[in-house]
Amino acid sequence: MSHTAHIPSHRKPRQRASKSALRAGVAGGVLSTIAVAGAAGPAQAEPVTQTIEMPTITAGLSTAVAASAQATQQIALDLETQAHEEAAAESAAKKAKKAKAEAVRKAEAEKKAEAAAKARAEAEAEAQERAERASRTAERTTLSAPSSSSSGNSASASAPSSAPSSSSTATGSAAAIVAFAKAQVGDAYVSGGTGPNAWDCSGLVQAAYRSVGIDLPRVSQSQSTAGTQVSLDNLQPGDILYWGGAGSAYHVAIYVGGGQFVGAQNSSTGTVQRSMDYDRPSGAVRVL
Template sequence: MSPNALIPSHRKPRRPSASSRALRAGVTGGFLTLAVTGATVPANAAEKPVSETQEMPTITTALATSAARSADTAEQVAFNYERQALQDSAFSQAAKAAEKDKAEAVKKAKAAAKKKAEEARKAKEATEARASRSSDRSTLSAPASASNATGSTATLVSFLKAQLGKAYVLGSSGPSSYDCSGLTQAAFNQIGIDLPRVSQDQSTTGTQVGLDNLQVGDILYWGSAGSAYHVGVYVGGGKFIGAQNSSTGIVERPLDYDMPTGAVRVL
């Protein structure tokens, strides 16, 4: 061994390992810098820079805050659009419902007006009918001259006697058969007096008279006035003529055969 080998300053420098690297890091202008330095380069390799540097963006507080605000803004915009869509839908449904309610109200109002008009028409017709009946009764109850009454009475009694023996048929008004009110109506038609068709109405036509003050031609009724169930005609001498029933037909009978309830005078 050489004497110089023991002297440190004369030792041959150790060749660094090819894989040895030095890592340096630093921040410059907001970027993170990594520097890798190779100690040796193989002899057959091309020349390379001593250091290779990569720069990566550093996430700062301001950048993070800006990103968060952008996300919040986007979320708020989406929420506003959704809320507006819901409001528009609600307004549209409310408008349709209001239109439907309005149409229904108009329909009901028209129906109510039609019903009211119909009721008014019926009331008017009823009033006119009552006025007409009152007028007819006033005409019937007007006093007649003695000669007219005598002539009318004779014609009335003559017609009634000519019907004796004909059949009683409910609802019939002659000439071959009659019911009670049909006979009296037909008899008074002979002297120009138009009586109502049914017993109930005939019992309230003209003037009510007592059974102790009867005159020829008075209408006799059985039952109460306005709801009489049978009528006949007083022909004098304490007798009346009437269409009694289907068994007897048209007959002449004394009052005490079937005493009437009341009487009305139309002559």
């Protein structure tokens, strides 16, 4: 083999070595590029992750806006409710004021009507008392007038005496009855009244006798026959005086001595103590 021919075969391995080196360099560059790209890949992914989180911020803002809108709506509802309540309160106050004024007006009208009725009742009672007194006076005058066949002495004996000759000093049960009757002077007269602060005539007499343990009938007619009939000239304290006939009396009172009596007269005068000359009774009955 010649020297020249040996040279090419000697160079060929160099060419292969050069190519292998080149290939190795290229391969290393590619691998380096891939490595750099791989290292750069995660760094570029971070902005994408941050961009994905933006909807979360938007969602929170929407929630806040919704809450604010709901609060505003609630305030509006509260204001509307308050306005309705204030209007209702004002309306109720007006109605209450009107009702109060109407009640006051009715009360005043009723008071006036009651006063007028009371005045009429008192006037009627006074007129009735006067008429009864006049009737009793006329009746006594007729009964006491002497007949044409009577003598002067008999006429004189039948005339009523204005000053009873009996004693005016009460003792025992009679004193208690008189004291009870006098204690009621000033009380009101009420038809059917039996005390303790309002009486009718027979209710007062019954209560006075009950204070000493004696039960009398309730009405004047029966009380006028409850004991022994006595003359008006021979009265004793505690005797029952009556007006009208015995058994048909329409009024009774208690003789308290000194020519005076205590009786529940009428709604105008109430319970009074008066002289027998004021309204002379028709008769008397003694229970004690």
